[in-house]
Amino acid sequence: MEKPLERVMEEILNTTDVFGCVFADHQGLCLGVKGRASTESAGVIGAIAEEASKLEPNSRPPVIVLESENKMCIIQRNGTITGAIYKLI
């Protein structure tokens, strides 16, 4: 059923420095989470992508990077789903 998504999330986590990922649908519902990421962040991530894409409505959805001293969270929307990948810097 959700095997393909599981496989994609496995692939993401197998990448160096990546320690978590979460996917949300267009309403902020969590579709999948793996690693050190919380299902509760799905709604916020969806909202951030939604708001950021309003800056340039005619362009492709932007890649949003939230950065702390040693970690970063990269968010991107693709169609109706939004993905966030957590990574060490």
Next chain:
Amino acid sequence: MGCCYSFFCNDDGSSQNGEPNERTHLLVNTETNNINIQGNNSDDYLNQDVNAAPKKTDEQSALSRILQETATNVIDVAALDAHNLQQHEYLDRVKMYNMRIQQVLAANRQPYKVKTLLLQDVSSADKILAAEPISAEDYHFVTSMVSKASLAITEIKVEHKEDLVVPFRIP
């Protein structure tokens, strides 16, 4: 012959420029010298020289007038560039401008307040804003993974293993 030619052609110029030539007298001043020499040549030149004396001063005054006008109209860019503001001059001007603003606002009776800045809590906003954006590698990674996940999510289907409709035993 060449000397005579040059002299006739430059009847005003030779004495004006003060360049000595073969006819220049060493002990006589240039004005009388000029008249004497030309008097020897012909009447035409003498008449011309009588008219030439005031004409010459006219030309000189015209020339000096042109020079003055040019000097007033010229903007010396090189001289402007040379004047760089020093640090203390900047500070002085900042103080002065602030004072003037206060005066103007006081005259208009409007309170002067600085608007809350967006990046007020960031100490060095310029460094953060000038920092490198996401690396190309990360960008491609995220883009490809999210598109893969998007594709995977569209494939999600409900696989029923049991009958969804269960017949109840209705007697």
